[in-house]
Structures are given as C-alpha cells and as structure tokens.
Amino acid sequence: MSDQHARPFADFLIEQAATHGELSDGLHDVIAAVESTGKPGTVTLTVKVEPDKQIAGTFRISDAVKISAPKHDRPRRIYYKDRAGNLSRTDPNQKELPGLRDVSAPAEPAQMKEVN
DSSP: OOOOOOHHHHHHHOOHHHHHHHHHHHHHHHHHHHHSSOOOOOOEEEEEEEEOOSTOOOOOEEEEEEEEOOOOOOOOOOEEEOOSSSSEEEEEEEEEOOOOOOOOSOOOOOOOOOOO
C-alpha cells in the first residue's frame, strides 16, 4: 500500500463547476421521474484521463454526464382484426344489441330560441 494520501474525489468534482451543476440538476430530475413513474433511473459520470504526450506529469481530463430518467409507459389500446385484415376498435365477432346507439358521436345541435 502507498504512503500517499488520495485527494477526495468530491474536491476534484467541485472544481468542475459546470459538471457539478449538471450532475446536481440531473440527479434532481431523475429523483422526480423515479418518484412519478416508479421505475429506476441513472446518473452516470465518466471521467477520462489521458497523459499529455508533450509534457510529462500533465494529464488531459474530460468528462461526460449521462442522465437516464425513466418515462411513463405509453397507453395501450385494444384493437381487433376485421374480416378485411384491418384493425378496428370494434370486435367484429361481437353481436350488436338492438336499440343501442353510439352516444359518443355529437348529437344534432338544438334549435336556439330567443327569450325576451
């Protein structure tokens, strides 16, 4: 084991103000999305360290932040295949009941009467 003391990573991160802010905002957004959807999310920080080829003891540091906030499931609907092979919201095998009518269609507008 080395006698050298490792500097806390948090100290390094605080020096990266933009990255630190992006991580803070991203974590806040992921927490809200996880709470809303009940699904997991992630915040990933990648730090790339490369040696400078011209100056010994010098390093080039770059970072990338990836935020993966969960999303709500898109609604699913039930469709049936009709005799022509097309999708329909009405089951072609379901018998129709006499006397029933579709009330989702707009009714004819009523006559407006003027009242004095």
